Amino acid sequence: MKKILNQPADFVPEMLDGLIKAHPDQLAYTEDIHCIVRADSPVQGKVALATGGGSGHLPVFLGYVGKGMLDGCAVGDVFASPSADQMLAVTKRIDGGKGVVYIYGNYGGDVMNFDMAAEMASFDDIEVKTVLVKDDVASAPPAEAGRRRGVAGMVFAFKCAGAKADQGGSIDEVAAAAEKALANTRTMGVALSPCTVPRAGKPTFTIGEDEMEIGMGIHGEPGMKREKLQTADEITERMMDAILADLQPNPGDSLAVMVNGLGATPPEELYIIYRKAHDLLAQRGIGVHRAYVGEYATSMEMAGASITLMKVDPELAALLDYPAQTPFFIQL
Amino acid sequence: MKKILNQPADFVPEMLDGLIKAHPDQLAYTEDIHCIVRADSPVQGKVALATGGGSGHLPVFLGYVGKGMLDGCAVGDVFASPSADQMLAVTKRIDGGKGVVYIYGNYGGDVMNFDMAAEMASFDDIEVKTVLVKDDVASAPPAEAGRRRGVAGMVFAFKCAGAKADQGGSIDEVAAAAEKALANTRTMGVALSPCTVPRAGKPTFTIGEDEMEIGMGIHGEPGMKREKLQTADEITERMMDAILADLQPNPGDSLAVMVNGLGATPPEELYIIYRKAHDLLAQRGIGVHRAYVGEYATSMEMAGASITLMKVDPELAALLDYPAQTPFFIQL
Amino acid sequence: MGETVSSEAIVAGVRKVGVTLVAQEEYLTSLDQQMGDGDLGITLSKIGGALVEFADSTPVDGDLGKWLGKAGMAANKAGSSSFGTLLATALMRGGKVVSGKSELTPEDLAAMFAAADAGVQERGKAQLGDKTVVDALHPAAEAFAAAISAGESLAAAGQAALAAARAGRDRVTPLRSKIGRASWVGERTEGKVDAGCEALVVMLEAVV
Amino acid sequence: MGETVSSEAIVAGVRKVGVTLVAQEEYLTSLDQQMGDGDLGITLSKIGGALVEFADSTPVDGDLGKWLGKAGMAANKAGSSSFGTLLATALMRGGKVVSGKSELTPEDLAAMFAAADAGVQERGKAQLGDKTVVDALHPAAEAFAAAISAGESLAAAGQAALAAARAGRDRVTPLRSKIGRASWVGERTEGKVDAGCEALVVMLEAVV
Numbered sequence A, B: 001m002k003k004i005l006n007q008p009a010d011f012v013p014e015m016l017d018g019l020i021k022a023h024p025d026q027l028a029y030t031e032d033i034h035c036i037v038r039a040d041s042p043v044q045g046k047v048a049l050a051t052g053g054g055s056g057h058l059p060v061f062l063g064y065v066g067k068g069m070l071d072g073c074a075v076g077d078v079f080a081s082p083s084a085d086q087m088l089a090v091t092k093r094i095d096g097g098k099g100v101v102y103i104y105g106n107y108g109g110d111v112m113n114f115d116m117a118a119e120m121a122s123f124d125d126i127e128v129k130t131v132l133v134k135d136d137v138a139s140a141p142p143a144e145a146g147r148r149r150g151v152a153g154m155v156f157a158f159k160c161a162g163a164k165a166d167q168g169g170s171i172d173e174v175a176a177a178a179e180k181a182l183a184n185t186r187t188m189g190v191a192l193s194p195c196t197v198p199r200a201g202k203p204t205f206t207i208g209e210d211e212m213e214i215g216m217g218i219h220g221e222p223g224m225k226r227e228k229l230q231t232a233d234e235i236t237e238r239m240m241d242a243i244l245a246d247l248q249p250n251p252g253d254s255l256a257v258m259v260n261g262l263g264a265t266p267p268e269e270l271y272i273i274y275r276k277a278h279d280l281l282a283q284r285g286i287g288v289h290r291a292y293v294g295e296y297a298t299s300m301e302m303a304g305a306s307i308t309l310m311k312v313d314p315e316l317a318a319l320l321d322y323p324a325q326t327p328f329f330i331q332l
Numbered sequence C, D: 001m002g003e004t005v006s007s008e009a010i011v012a013g014v015r016k017v018g019v020t021l022v023a024q025e026e027y028l029t030s031l032d033q034q035m036g037d038g039d040l041g042i043t044l045s046k047i048g049g050a051l052v053e054f055a056d057s058t059p060v061d062g063d064l065g066k067w068l069g070k071a072g073m074a075a076n077k078a079g080s081s082s083f084g085t086l087l088a089t090a091l092m093r094g095g096k097v098v099s100g101k102s103e104l105t106p107e108d109l110a111a112m113f114a115a116a117d118a119g120v121q122e123r124g125k126a127q128l129g130d131k132t133v134v135d136a137l138h139p140a141a142e143a144f145a146a147a148i149s150a151g152e153s154l155a156a157a158g159q160a161a162l163a164a165a166r167a168g169r170d171r172v173t174p175l176r177s178k179i180g181r182a183s184w185v186g187e188r189t190e191g192k193v194d195a196g197c198e199a200l201v202v203m204l205e206a207v208v
């Protein structure tokens, strides 16, 4: 896959420079451009939300920095964790006196560095709570759910916790909103093609012209199984079956549904997937509270898609429906 | 490029079925699902806006149906014009008594069919005005600007004309707003990889691993030149030079800038392009009124990007800034 | 001469064109991919299918003109690319001049051919030499009319039309396309056969 | 025995590790691509470059402990993947136990090795047998300490550590990865060498 870039080493800082130039009213950064924050941060008296992770997943992670969602984001190189240092700088800049909630994906480097950052933040008397996103059912069986990786489901956590914080929730309430959203959220994806990390220069994996990888992660981590490419309906059924078996919603329940494109898969195909997901839920007597179809968590130019379901009760529904505004995500 | 679909012949109707299921509050259709309209249409007393064209370009075309933008869209098969019949059905359904403005790209099939539809609409006493989008500087020299094809610049026409209509403008004023936006709008793109029309099953063109096509159209129509792949900065400079030579803004002017991904090119790379475009404008003393970076007019899973510039005076700036809300485009 | 063409023969001819268009999908797509967007074969295959279905399900009911007009509308619904729309226009305009008739004379056929040619030029606004289907259609219509005036058989007139279409197609092959998608390909169209011209030849081959 | 290691030797050793990590970028990336995300070589090459720069620009100023701690912070800034963060942690923890010293005894080195091992386990929470760098690092630290206790030379202790690291790496190769990205690859990791173990071996080879 061909890429539009200058020097691979400049990929992330140049991307960030463009981002800040495009959205000067909404985004700013600390001394280090890898530390992106809301332009109006710190928002005094509000619990702040921070995330972080590698680049290459836009809108994840920094794309959700904005009103009603996150206050800051530590940005790593492509698919690489940012440093504890950067996380600390974001933490200090966004703290509005009510503490900071970290919400990020369950990846080794991120966990280790956010843990270090939280330790260091405590020296500055900033209270930090951590919520780990582990929504990918394909990455481990239910008995080992703690080992699962975090993928597109994190967006629902950002949305619900961000709404709670905007409504004046305490740090415990905000963290609880994120935890509750995640307890009700499951994701599964399928990949059809690899992507290329600029500095590596070659694809993260290879896959046959007629193959797909069921349950692939958003960095090209292999999934559960490699199979022959199937039809949209079959693929959708595969993902939905795995998610529903894990989430176990009941007839009469209401779900938020996200059909997320990994990069190269066009929106047209995402709507074909959504159609089947919607029909499968209807057959089980399950309603759709809100549908999100588009690119929410990507892997550069990987082809493929994921489905995320979140069971919503009235509280989660209200948090999900609350307005938000970032350069990548607007909800009225 | 592998695709997620069922039967190729069902690609568009299934996509539309998913779309309507995902956005039931915003979108509806006439008897034919290929005729997409605002759920609340006809909006009485408002000039209606219609567009149409082939599928495979989401959000273009139907993605701009919604408040503050379009009232309806006739949807063709992938890269194929819809029929005059479908355009007429949309026209009849959205007319709120003040007439209908057609805004669409300068493609043979679309022009012929919209012309037929306009003739037929006149039998129903519906006033129709047509505005053709011809923004692609790469498709013909300035002396033959009438032959140019319509690409991403149409979004600015939808936006400005849609705002004018929402503000109560007459059919002449709405058409004039679209014409004015387009008179100040130029686009140019570059493609790095082809895309596959589901029914054709093979790529629309072939291109070497180290090549790019300068000025390619959004259906894979060849552009001005095939060249060796260059750096992001060089590519951006090429596109900006061509557009600026044609648009000829003056220092002190203000522009709206759109960096549009064709499908597979990730947002990260679009921001790297935006960065250079922004810097080039700054060097010329030209300001950016508003930046749009993302996917606005695509070619399925084609890799590549386009840049669109629109010179804005206070009137166009106000129309551009006016709120809009569609399933694919929200502006507060 | 007393040669006439029955409703059944017209219906069979339209059906034959339909079958041929379906069969030639890949070939025509490959031609359009070289200098267009690659949809011509798809469009014409859809139209071909629609024409077959229309011919099989719609009785002529004594008015071939109306029947051809409706066939054109069915064609437009099935596929509305440039060529598809022009084909639909040709059917509608051709039908108009034989309105009310249930069988056609050679002169009727020549008038239909001429009306189709005029309709295509009006709808598409292409000039001769722009390298479009007009460059094959116009000489074909003229050759057909000339042969009929000269008292030749329908079969001979058909062959003359086909030969003229082929010659027209070949005459513009070296040229640069001046209208439609192919015009954007610029000099790279030189030496490549126009897909629309070839599609017309393919259709004529099916019926003459 | 009176063998000691000077500040200059420590600085040179850190620099050598840095140079090696830069040189091995492609090799380590290719290993990580087989069961991880393919960033290990990139991360370690960035860290390697940072260590070289740090070693070249930062004087020890009489406190090797502080210097190593700062080297760890520089490493973390340069690359913060799992392995990169563990490497930074190892440097910081290793530095802590020799705080204030300007030259090190063999026992100091053994204590540093042990502290690094403990730090990595604490930070990464991996168990022996999970198939991570711990499976090479822990036996290496133990072998080094044992050799020093037995009065062997530094060179011999280094060889013992390297041999233990290699043996540890090979011992877990048949196993399935239980933590980190590789754990998601499941059974397909069986029989493939752990990239982190190999990275440790590569670093040790550079200095022993």
Ligand SMILES: Nc1ncnc2c1ncn2[C@@H]1O[C@H](COP(=O)(O)OP(=O)(O)O)[C@@H](O)[C@H]1O
Pocket (backbone or CB within 6 Å): B108, B109, C032, C036, C037, C038, C039, C040, C043, C080, C081, C082, C083, C084, C086, C120, C123, C124, C125, C126, C131, C132, C133, C134, C179, C180, C181, C182, C194, C195, C196, C197
């Ligand atoms: N304006 C026109 N007038 C006459 N013929 C045209 C015109 N535009 C295109 N054509 C013919 O149609 C052919 C392409 O058909 P088609 O693939 O349906 O067009 P498109 O995909 O551009 O809508 C061309 O080869 C040419 O012969």
Ligand SMILES: Nc1ncnc2c1ncn2[C@@H]1O[C@H](COP(=O)(O)OP(=O)(O)O)[C@@H](O)[C@H]1O
Pocket (backbone or CB within 6 Å): A108, A109, D032, D036, D037, D038, D039, D040, D043, D080, D081, D082, D083, D084, D086, D120, D123, D124, D125, D126, D131, D132, D133, D134, D179, D180, D181, D182, D194, D195, D196, D197
């Ligand atoms: N929690 C952990 N504890 C110890 N070592 C680990 C841990 N997680 C990963 N590793 C080691 O790090 C190596 C991968 O390093 P790296 O590519 O930096 O990880 P990632 O890309 O997942 O952040 C693995 O081969 C393993 O040896």
Ligand SMILES: [Mg+2]
Pocket (backbone or CB within 6 Å): A079, A080, A081, A109, D037, D039, D081, D082
């Ligand atoms: Mg990594």
Ligand SMILES: [Mg+2]
Pocket (backbone or CB within 6 Å): B079, B080, B081, B109, C037, C039, C081, C082
């Ligand atoms: Mg077409």
Ligand SMILES: [Mg+2]
Pocket (backbone or CB within 6 Å): C032, C036, C037, C038, C039, C040, C081, C181
């Ligand atoms: Mg075509």
Ligand SMILES: [Mg+2]
Pocket (backbone or CB within 6 Å): D032, D036, D037, D038, D039, D040, D081, D181
């Ligand atoms: Mg890795």
